[in-house]
Amino acid sequence: MERRNELWRVELRKNMKAKDRTALQRIRMPELSPEKRSRSMDEVNLGLSPEMAVAEARRCLDCANPGCVNGCPVEIDIPSFIKNIERGEFAEAARILKETSALPAVCGRVCPQEKQCESKCIHLKTNSSSAESVAIGYLERFAADYERTDGQIAVPETAPENGIKIATVGSGPAGLSFAGEMAKLGYSVTVFEALHEIGGVLKYGIPVFRLPNEIVDVEIENLRRTGVQFVANCIIGKTMTVEDLYADGFRGIFAGSGAGLPRFMNIKGENLVGVMSSNEYLTRINLMNAADTESDTPVFIGKKVAVIGGGNTAMDSVRTARRLGAERAMIIYRRSEEEMPARLEEVKHAKEEGIEFMTLRNPIEYRGDEKGKVTHVLLQVMELGAPDESGRRSPVEIAGKTELVEVDQVVVSVGVSPNPLIPQSIKGLEISRRGTITVNEDSMQSSIPQIFAGGDIVRGGATVILAMGDGRRAAKAMDRMLKNNPADEKI
Secondary structure, three states, X not given: OHHHHHHHHHHHHHHOOHHHHHOOOOOOXXXXXXXXXXXXXXXXXXXXXXHHHHHHHOOOOOOOOOHHHHOOOOOOXXXXXXXXXXXXOHHHHHHHHHHHXXXXXXXXXXXXXXXXXXXXXXXXXXXXXXXXXXXXXXXXXXXXXXHHHHOOOOOOOOOOOOOOEEEEEOOOHHHHHHHHHHHHOOOEEEEEOOOOOOOOHHHHOOOOOOOOHHHHHHHHHHHHHOOOXXXXXXXXXXXXXXXXXXXXXXXXXXXXXXXXXXXXXOOEOOOOEOEEEHHHHHHHHHHHOOOOOOOOOOOOOOOEEEEEOOOHHHHHHHHHHHHOOOOEEEEEEOOOHHHOOOOHHHHHHHHHOOOEEEEOEEEEEEEEOOOOEEEEEEEEEEEEEEEOOOOOEEEEEEEEEEEEEEOOEEEEOOOEEOOOHHHHHOOOOOEOXXXXXXXXXXXXXXXXXXXXXXXXXXXXXXXXXXXHHHHHHHHHHHHHHHHOOOOOOOO
């Protein structure tokens, strides 16, 4: 296969020189119109056609030392999968993706490629008029979607079963990535999920207009085909303890239980009816059908909705509110728009959908009526001062300058804290001051040798692809540890 690939890659270079490739313009992803999508839960990005994918793949220069691979937390062989698309071998492109990524259709939709693989693209170093990176994320999505719609989904090769049981706590991206890697290595893997749906934050935290549930379900089914088992409605630390897992014969545990504990700002009025965290808001809507008034636990549908924060979760929340009927949907952020951590694409989409951006504003009080229902948010007007430790300019209050904004719903999206249940339920587990599990960054191994961890429970907040990288790294390290310890030897 390697010899064959080298031959056709040489042929592709002959057919089009590098200077011709750099002159090609980046393909734009087709989208639903803002008018239609702002009142619909349909997916916004529509994907590339085969012709568009091939045209974009032609822009890849097939670098000798591809920086894009180094920029990918799961180290996908990006040039190889792209060159397969260029020559029309779409199924082979999908197969290459799945060698290292358990969730290619997911990553192609929600990963911040512009800050990772695409930021390392050599196109950005040229002086051509088309100095834009190759659309690696678009092409990843295309290959994964093609395989799914073509109906010929390849199952990754797995090593012979070794009979060793491994437990994964949490079915988010870290847990799924870890489970997929361990299954390929021949282990018997069981994923324990606290909620009734498998998928973790991919299901409850990301709206379907960005990541349809059926896409996540297909990726999970692919893992089942490799032998991964899933147990829902099981809270490790309550339903079962870690000691129970050991007693059942599990020899290794990966904690990927995420960061589901919301943060608030501790300002006056946060206990008013109508003020909630983005975690609760998105989980109830995405996972509990709470937008339906006939639901057992319906959520209030606000008409004047303020979302506090500037990250991707804030964008997800405010765009969801817009789709549910908000007449005025606002992002309130204490820094400038240029400093928002949200993806540029999400900001662009939000603006097109009529979202109002109130930057350099910081909530200092919520006010309510006699029934305890929120009616207004008082904002402190800010200006940018000197850069902070991260390099961003710190927001500074403009003394005496405030604004009072009418609202009937507030969604607070200012960060999350790690799920405390797992750390607190395991004796001897080293925990950081932030409540995260302390691990060796190279191996993701905790202070307890047989327990590894990754994703938000370690980072406090991470992207899907960073969490997947943690899971993959942990799997390699756990495999090495178990191979160095006979089954009858205590770890």
